[in-house]
Amino acid sequence: MDKTLPDLATAVGGIDDGMTVMIGGFGGSGAPIELIHALIDRFVATGHPRDLVVVNNNAGNGHVGLAALIEAGMVRKLICSFPRSADPVVFTEMYLAGKIELELVPQGTLAERIRAGGAGIPAFYTPTSFGTDLAKGKPVEVFEGRSYVQERWLKADYALVKAHLGDTLGNLTYRMAARNFNPLMCMAAARTVVQVSKIVAPGSIDPEAVITPGIFVQGVVEVPDPAQEEMLNRANARYPEVAE
Amino acid sequence: MTAKLSPTQIAWRAAQDIADGAYVNLGIGFPEMVAKFQPPGRQAIFHTENGILGFGEAPAAGSEDWDLINAGKKAVTIKPGTAFFHHADSFAMVRGGHLDVAILGAYEVAENGDLANWSTGPKGVPAVGGAMDLVHGAKRVAVITDHVTKDGKPKLVQRCSLPLTGVGCVTRIYSSHAVVDIEGGRFVLREKLPHLSVDELQAMTGAAMIVPAAPADLIVPEL
Numbered sequence: 001m002d003k004t005l006p007d008l009a010t011a012v013g014g015i016d017d018g019m020t021v022m023i024g025g026f027g028g029s030g031a032p033i034e035l036i037h038a039l040i041d042r043f044v045a046t047g048h049p050r051d052l053v054v055v056n057n058n059a060g061n062g063h064v065g066l067a068a069l070i071e072a073g074m075v076r077k078l079i080c081s082f083p084r085s086a087d088p089v090v091f092t093e094m095y096l097a098g099k100i101e102l103e104l105v106p107q108g109t110l111a112e113r114i115r116a117g118g119a120g121i122p123a124f125y126t127p128t129s130f131g132t133d134l135a136k137g138k139p140v141e142v143f144e145g146r147s148y149v150q151e152r153w154l155k156a157d158y159a160l161v162k163a164h165l166g167d168t169l170g171n172l173t174y175r176m177a178a179r180n181f182n183p184l185m186c187m188a189a190a191r192t193v194v195q196v197s198k199i200v201a202p203g204s205i206d207p208e209a210v211i212t213p214g215i216f217v218q219g220v221v222e223v224p225d226p227a228q229e230e231m232l233n234r235a236n237a238r239y240p241e242v243a244e
Numbered sequence: 245m246t247a248k249l250s251p252t253q254i255a256w257r258a259a260q261d262i263a264d265g266a267y268v269n270l271g272i273g274f275p276e277m278v279a280k281f282q283p284p285g286r287q288a289i290f291h292t293e294n295g296i297l298g299f300g301e302a303p304a305a306g307s308e309d310w311d312l313i314n315a316g317k318k319a320v321t322i323k324p325g326t327a328f329f330h331h332a333d334s335f336a337m338v339r340g341g342h343l344d345v346a347i348l349g350a351y352e353v354a355e356n357g358d359l360a361n362w363s364t365g366p367k368g369v370p371a372v373g374g375a376m377d378l379v380h381g382a383k384r385v386a387v388i389t390d391h392v393t394k395d396g397k398p399k400l401v402q403r404c405s406l407p408l409t410g411v412g413c414v415t416r417i418y419s420s421h422a423v424v425d426i427e428g429g430r431f432v433l434r435e436k437l438p439h440l441s442v443d444e445l446q447a448m449t450g451a452a453m454i455v456p457a458a459p460a461d462l463i464v465p466e467l
Binding site for chain 2: 026027028029030057059081082083084085086088091092095096102104105106107108109110111112114115126127128129130131132133134174175176177178179180181182183184211228229230231
């Protein structure tokens with residue numbers, strides 16, 4: 001068994017119109033920029049996929065990565081905790097124009113909903129958001145004298161994830177704080193494709209160091225020296241590049 | 245004489261109450277300054293929502309590693325003892341009662357401990373981040389804030405008028421003029437700037453304070 005995918009286009013080739021796609025990362029750290037751009041390439045070439053529901057902590061920064069996916073008009077709805085960034089113009093304009101739907105979720109609740117989705121837990125109770133606007137309409141229960149809000153699991157058709165090392169069985173390690181939502185999203189999607197800086201043979205990763213076991217991963221594609229959103233934005237990059 | 249404390253001085257005062265070895269989350273922006281003023285001999289361990297415990301200061305410009313950032317998306321560093329973890333573990337630390345202190349900014353704090361610090365109303369793009377999680381679980385939830393708004397209205401109020409971040413969650417307020425605890429649904433004055441009378445402070449405060457016989461002087465060095 002070898003989960004290696006030949007290229008980025010193959011990795012994102014199964015994402016259809018209307019699917020829910022989790023995209024890893026927190027801001028730029030751990031964001032699978034190359035996978036996102038491959039998805040945009042497919043849309044530019046074929047007009048698909050569109051009407052995506054995207055789950056990410058943020059709403060993109062500048063005109064690359066997630067912001068570029070939104071700017072291309074591929075995203076119908078965003079589920080996130082913090083749709084602001086240094087340069088949030090893409091999401092802000094589309095949201096204020098009513099062209100994109102937003103489901104705002106507290107960050108810890110977002111993480112736990114994704115974890116629950118991957119763990120087969122349909123709902124859970126959290127103190128977060130009790131008594132606030134974000135708890136409106138949700139069931140509340142009292143446990144040991146304190147009120148908790150019921151939240152539902154979050155699952156996806158696809159997860160696009162960035163990791164550091166991956167072996168051909170899909171076992172993954174991450175680099176520093178680029179881990180963030182990525183391991184949770186691997187668990188919560190029917191199909192998880194991962195861009196890694198290097199694909200290695202089974203046994204090359206110390207079993208003690210595996211963060212995401214390969215059972216949660218369906219495909220790995222090698223992207224050496226992946227782009228960092230922050231560096232792209234400092235260079236005023238756009239995707240797709242605009243012909244001058 | 246100090247008319248009021250600067251944000252830096254408020255951060256300094258808040259830092260004096262953080263014990264050696266405490267696990268601390270500092271909110272994005274102004275609260276991040278608290279880390280600079282740990283008293284000598286004490287070392288708190290700072291938590292950031294995106295999955296780092298025990299991170300170090302900002303690196304020199306040009307040596308940033310963009311896989312190593314804090315919740316404010318600013319570059320940080322590692323130091324001996326740093327730990328990385330994923331987001332579900334990070335918020336387990338928050339909600340599970342494992343953090344000793346969370347220090348947050350505020351638009352309004354009410355005498356019943358309610359906090360409003362995430363939304364100024366329905367205009368624009370709403371964004372909550374980790375604010376609603378952070379107000380639950382830390383053993384102490386403290387707020388650092390100006391005592392009044394830019395146009396002079398009290399930020400310490402009877403009931404919040406802005407959308408709530410959390411209900412009954414704040415335990416202490418470090419303001420530009422005073423240190424105020426929240427106990428039993430009331431503001432309790434602990435320290436005030438020496439030149440300020442209790443009456444003057446009460447006039448800037450949106451709910452009646454319980455004032456002990458002799459509130460301590462709030463004395464902060466020039467920074």
